[in-house]
Amino acid sequence: MRRADDRHLASGDETWWRDAAFYQVYVRSFADASGDGVGDLEGVRSRLGYLELLGVDALWLTPFFRSPMVDHGYDISDPRDVDPLFGDLDVFDRLLADAHQRGLRIIIDLVPNHTSNQHEWFQAAVATPPGSPERARYIFRDGCGFGGSQPPNNWTSTFGGPAWSQLRSSTGDAGQWYLHLFAPEQPDLNWENPEVVADLERTLRFWLDRGVDGFRIDVAHGMAKPAGLPDMPQPIATGSGLLQIDIADPRFDADGVHDIHRMIRKVLDEYPARVAVGEIWVSDDLAFARYVRPDELHIGFNFRLLEATFEADRVREAIEHSLMAVQGSPAPATWTISNHDAVRPVTRYGGGEAGLKRARAMTLVELALPGPVYLYNGDELGLPNAELPDWALQDPVWRRSGFTHRGREGCRVPLPWEGGTPPYGFSPTPGTWLPMPPDWADYAVEAQLEDPGSTLSLCRQALELRKGHNAFTGSELEWFGAPPGCLAFRRKAGGLICGLNTSSTAVSLPPGEVLLASGPLPPNGEALPPDTAVWLV
Ligand code: NOJ
Numbered sequence: 001m002r003r004a005d006d007r008h009l010a011s012g013d014e015t016w017w018r019d020a021a022f023y024q025v026y027v028r029s030f031a032d033a034s035g036d037g038v039g040d041l042e043g044v045r046s047r048l049g050y051l052e053l054l055g056v057d058a059l060w061l062t063p064f065f066r067s068p069m070v071d072h073g074y075d076i077s078d079p080r081d082v083d084p085l086f087g088d089l090d091v092f093d094r095l096l097a098d099a100h101q102r103g104l105r106i107i108i109d110l111v112p113n114h115t116s117n118q119h120e121w122f123q124a125a126v127a128t129p130p131g132s133p134e135r136a137r138y139i140f141r142d143g144c145g146f147g148g149s150q151p152p153n154n155w156t157s158t159f160g161g162p163a164w165s166q167l168r169s170s171t172g173d174a175g176q177w178y179l180h181l182f183a184p185e186q187p188d189l190n191w192e193n194p195e196v197v198a199d200l201e202r203t204l205r206f207w208l209d210r211g212v213d214g215f216r217i218d219v220a221h222g223m224a225k226p227a228g229l230p231d232m233p234q235p236i237a238t239g240s241g242l243l244q245i246d247i248a249d250p251r252f253d254a255d256g257v258h259d260i261h262r263m264i265r266k267v268l269d270e271y272p273a274r275v276a277v278g279e280i281w282v283s284d285d286l287a288f289a290r291y292v293r294p295d296e297l298h299i300g301f302n303f304r305l306l307e308a309t310f311e312a313d314r315v316r317e318a319i320e321h322s323l324m325a326v327q328g329s330p331a332p333a334t335w336t337i338s339n340h341d342a343v344r345p346v347t348r349y350g351g352g353e354a355g356l357k358r359a360r361a362m363t364l365v366e367l368a369l370p371g372p373v374y375l376y377n378g379d380e381l382g383l384p385n386a387e388l389p390d391w392a393l394q395d396p397v398w399r400r401s402g403f404t405h406r407g408r409e410g411c412r413v414p415l416p417w418e419g420g421t422p423p424y425g426f427s428p429t430p431g432t433w434l435p436m437p438p439d440w441a442d443y444a445v446e447a448q449l450e451d452p453g454s455t456l457s458l459c460r461q462a463l464e465l466r467k468g469h470n471a472f473t474g475s476e477l478e479w480f481g482a483p484p485g486c487l488a489f490r491r492k493a494g495g496l497i498c499g500l501n502t503s504s505t506a507v508s509l510p511p512g513e514v515l516l517a518s519g520p521l522p523p524n525g526e527a528l529p530p531d532t533a534v535w536l537v
Helices: 041-046 048-054 089-101 120-127 194-210 257-269 285-291 312-325 352-368 396-400 445-449 455-468
Strands: 021-025 058-061 078-082 105-110 164-166 177-179 214-217 275-279 299-301 373-376 477-480 486-491 497-501 514-517 532-536
Touching: 021 455, 041 048, 041 058, 041 089, 048 089, 048 455, 078 089, 078 194, 089 105, 089 194, 105 194, 194 257, 214 257, 257 275, 257 285, 285 312, 312 477, 312 486, 312 497, 352 373, 352 455, 352 497, 352 532, 445 455, 455 514
Parallel strands: 021 058, 021 373, 058 105, 105 214, 214 275, 275 299
Antiparallel strands: 164 177, 477 486, 486 497, 497 532, 514 532
């Protein structure tokens, strides 16, 4: 096995992640080197120079493991191998080594809640009778009602429909049901089974030994299930339900999940300078805080800013809650306004020119905050969600919602790199896995790189200042009074002031020297226009 050379990184700062700028690479859509229309690891490697230029510190790679791709890689059939669609282990090792050479760290997805139904464990489970050790790795139950024809409880899948599927019995009696909180092709593992725990430890060590800098843990509030699998109080009408997890929902946030995170942390602590960040969809600050106790996750994904509408009060509330949730824990708050499951910020904030202005403003707000930040690939180009034709939709959410929720693919369209027509340098073939809009030429990296007013230039400048300017030091914020529809905060130690105007009229700027603004300021420099954010010192 080729070991990634990470000497210069691993010997450095143990807690590099505390204020790192992470860049999420949705591997399918970043860059395609093989020419099959789907992004791959060699494609990522070929664009590392761009990421260095952008000024991020670390990459989060979405799943590239062996998978039938029902949920685009979040259905894993072998977590310790690379799917041929994306390359192989040698390409991965080269990517990691090259990234490290450039000072970029790499964290990878870990999907411990479920496997693919094509995983050899699940294949063995369906081939053996109820009660077998093979079935005990998943959550199988007999059905309820006459002949066991009803699911064991009322849980729904976050992708729509019931969270249970029934196996066909070869002997004519009722087949057992198995649990899948996502698609039926993603059976949930039974985390009470020590074999499941041991296998995850093997996976962790497999990638840590190769030199990865850490993990993004998928559904980190899932995995453990409450004893007796009690009914949900009220089945939630699902569809794009990822964002709809309630505190009283027994499917998630069971107490046992914390033992799993302690196990993961113990393993990570054996390796220097590694990090685990959990995808935690819990709406309660105290519940969130439990995930980032000193012996659990280093950091937790915090979706409050992503969920906030473009209104100063909502944004302030999101920031205050996020800081409160980690008060007293060693973890910094984390910030993001986007990922591969959410509508792109430009579209979410209203679309068109106004949506773009607001997304740029919110990027400055995000990057002004203390702690790690996550940027989703393509947001630095100001990409909107793409309108896709029905035939192109592949997300299981589309089918499972009875074709009522279009799913998450609008934010997953391949990135435009150069040129005036699809595939804009993303791939040698025009047959990209999702069609690319014909009017994306102006969004291409090449078109934005030298334009000082472009969104790409704004992000580059912001990332550079955030990393190099001493106004960004310190972890505490103080709030200033601000006109209605506006907010202003100051980084206490460094002195950076960030102002945001979400109202429809210009307001006067707080005093100070302007470091950066998300849009043009009037020539006298004294007013902050609507839909604009500014950094001052
Ligand atoms: C969360 C991931 O972000 C999402 O893309 C995936 O579909 C689910 N977990 C299931 O793994």
